[in-house]
Amino acid sequence: MIFLFFKHCKGTTNDGPNENVDKLKYCSSSLTTVGWGTLRPPNDDSYSEDWGVRILESNTKEGMSFEQYCVLNSCTEDGLNDIAKYNDYQEEWNKTKQTFNDNTSMAEKRFVLIKLHAKHRNKRKYHLDPIEGGHRRAGIFQENFCAQLNPEDGSISGCLTYTPGHFRNSRMTPKEGIATEHILGAYISKIDQGSKSEGFFAGKTLVHVKYLSNKDVSVPKLLRACQICSEGIGREKRNSASKDVFVELAKCTDEFLRQMSDNALRNRPCLGKFAYPSANKFPKTTILKELPVNFDWKTDRKKIESNMRLASFLYTDICENYCKSPFAEENYANFMNELEVPRLLDRNEDASVLLKPPFVVSYDSMAVDAGLGT
């Protein structure tokens, strides 16, 4: 696991690793005792050039320094209490704790504290955040709780359920021999399984730990890796169905094609219903100077229809309503009913079998249908 700690200058946006390594004054690796994240300066009048030094040297009323705060162990009861005290929401935390019982897992307690931490963000003068904002934070949450991230709403679920399979699904290949018990989730699981009388809190527990084996990683290279990792999470989120229009289109296409009926699979549609009035392959072309300029599609549908001779279906309310609100179920159902056609049997229509789109077509049938003026 990689731990980082950066100081950002005032006004610096939190949009990625800084090329200027001088700014990375407080960068550390897992071999030091300093925690992770980006420390952002105060944004009020208390700001001064030496804010970074002041924060590291300042103590709370109880005498806890910021450095001591960074090394608190959030997997212990005392650690959680100290985090709440340092961030000035101890009263709320104590109230919340009363709802816990012996069966409340440590993971759940930590999650409740994180929610309080977010809720009381205004009480914190300085902000200790993961670098690169939300995606990085999401990644750390995933890691802390060994849980799946929902790219739709950013929620996590299934705490302590990471297995090597999840890493493989993310195109990360665990080293040969890595099993579920080697994943970080096993560490939290040990805590989760423990009780006051036995297990993690009552005796010795063997834990497998993964860590950065080489501390001599150059900072730019490490930051680049972090950025790529963050991009991966960002890409996952952007590729989510509600964010990516092409994925939405893929979903719509999938639903549309799969609704093909058995009849539509077996038969060809007779599309004579949509033949152009000119009985030609394409509608008659109307040149620009022949068109009146003062029509409005909202009020002059009939006039437009008479000037631009197309399949009459295209000028119906059903078609127009569908164009205006295609996701309204009624509009879609009416539109599909309007597109229902009889099957083609020996080049004649047979109304005993009706077909709705999507239709199976072939290049052969397309040529025939075009020849029929459809």
Add this chain to the structure above:
Amino acid sequence: MNMTLIEAAKDPKVAQIVIYAMRHHVHNHGFSNLGGHGCMVWYGLNATPVMAESSYQVVMAALYLTEIINATLTTIYDNDGSIMNEDQLTSVRREKLIKETHEVSMLFSTMNIYANSPGTDKMISELGAKHLHFVNIFLMLEDQDLQ
């Protein structure tokens, strides 16, 4: 623009473009469809000689995607062979339909600007090969440290 398809579809300006495209651009194919029709102004749209620019690109894109789906639908008969039994024929075509649907959905899903971005696998190969290793150490945690 961060907007869902459903929200976008409710926009009256989108409806204007869709109605215009539905009526006047689903008939002709090839270069003739690249040009804007003289009747564009009836729909409150600016006349343009080339539809493949500005916000009207969406019309060309929609036609392109539609053609992909049409092309997909022409492949359903491919495996028919000498099958005469109707039920069997339906089953074979259904199987082919599902396969083609899956492929065209995958095609659409990956048709975005991130299609060629490096993935996590690239990250691992760039960094992990040299610096990140899975190493097991055994950490004995004393209970007094945890209370």
